[in-house]
Amino acid sequence: MTVTNDRNLPDEALDRVFHALSDRTRRALVARLLEGPASVKELADPFPVTLPAIGKHLRVLEAAGLMHREIRGRTHICSLTPEALSDAASWLQTYRMFWEESLASLANEAERKEGD
Amino acid sequence: MTVTNDRNLPDEALDRVFHALSDRTRRALVARLLEGPASVKELADPFPVTLPAIGKHLRVLEAAGLMHREIRGRTHICSLTPEALSDAASWLQTYRMFWEESLASLANEAERKEGD
Numbered sequence: 001m002t003v004t005n006d007r008n009l010p011d012e013a014l015d016r017v018f019h020a021l022s023d024r025t026r027r028a029l030v031a032r033l034l035e036g037p038a039s040v041k042e043l044a045d046p047f048p049v050t051l052p053a054i055g056k057h058l059r060v061l062e063a064a065g066l067m068h069r070e071i072r073g074r075t076h077i078c079s080l081t082p083e084a085l086s087d088a089a090s091w092l093q094t095y096r097m098f099w100e101e102s103l104a105s106l107a108n109e110a111e112r113k114e115g116d
Numbered sequence: 117m118t119v120t121n122d123r124n125l126p127d128e129a130l131d132r133v134f135h136a137l138s139d140r141t142r143r144a145l146v147a148r149l150l151e152g153p154a155s156v157k158e159l160a161d162p163f164p165v166t167l168p169a170i171g172k173h174l175r176v177l178e179a180a181g182l183m184h185r186e187i188r189g190r191t192h193i194c195s196l197t198p199e200a201l202s203d204a205a206s207w208l209q210t211y212r213m214f215w216e217e218s219l220a221s222l223a224n225e226a227e228r229k230e231g232d
Contacts, residue, residue, distance in 0.1 A: 011140035011143075012140075014140070014143070015138050015139060015140055016138075018134050018135075018137040018138035018143075019134075019135070019138035021134040021207075022131050022132075022134035022135035022138055023131060024127035024128075024130070024131055027127075027130070027134075027207070030211070031211060034211050034214035034215060034218070035214070080215070080218060082214075082215030082216075082218040082219050082222075083219065085208065085211065085215050086215065086219070088208060089205070089208040089209075089212060091137075091143070092201065092204060092205040092208065093205075095146070095147065095150050095201065096205060098150035098151070098198075099150060099196070099198030099201050099202060100198075102150070102196060102198040103198050103199065103202070106198075
């Protein structure tokens with residue numbers, strides 16, 4: 001079995017996407033950006049962390065190709081690049097039928113044991 | 117919008133699952149384990165890295181709840197715990213409709229520009 005996805009994304013790129021999603025603040029930023037573009041300040045406001053800390057998280061999202069920014073004067077407007085999320089979902093999707101089979105057989109085994 | 121999933125998985129747990137998936141060797145180990153249980157040696161064989169390096173990757177997968185091992189004499193038999201993969205997929209699934217809308221509107225915009 002080999003790892004494939006729709007865009008044939010290189011391993012390095014998928015490493016970066018999953019790494020970007022491995023932090024709850026970054027996942028919350030992605031969730032916020034799915035609602036639409038926002039300035040860095042708007043993105044930072046709901047979080048109890050400093051603006052530089054949010055800036056660092058945003059750079060991780062950018063490096064993973066999950067986000068891009070447009071500079072309008074002194075304001076940076078951040079937007080999601082949803083393709084990268086699709087790549088991560090595609091990787092998981094490739095294997096979904098395998099783990100669903102595993103979960104089903106675990107459930108069957110549990111039922112069988114209860115019946116003993 | 118808040119992050120939810122079927123098992124209401126705590127943020128820390130989801131952090132660990134995505135972190136575990138952020139390495140191509142660990143993703144390949146998960147892919148192999150989806151085919152069925154295997155010994156550490158069987159898991160290590162296809163990889164051009166040392167057995168201790170594979171051992172370290174397996175501990176990351178265990179810490180994320182993606183894998184468990186059964187010790188039979190001197191052999192460790194590793195098996196996938198597929199629930200944790202489902203949790204990661206559920207997180208992505210929660211947002212799929214948002215990014216699919218985003219992708220659709222990007223495609224529409226591109227078509228509109230071509231028509232100009």
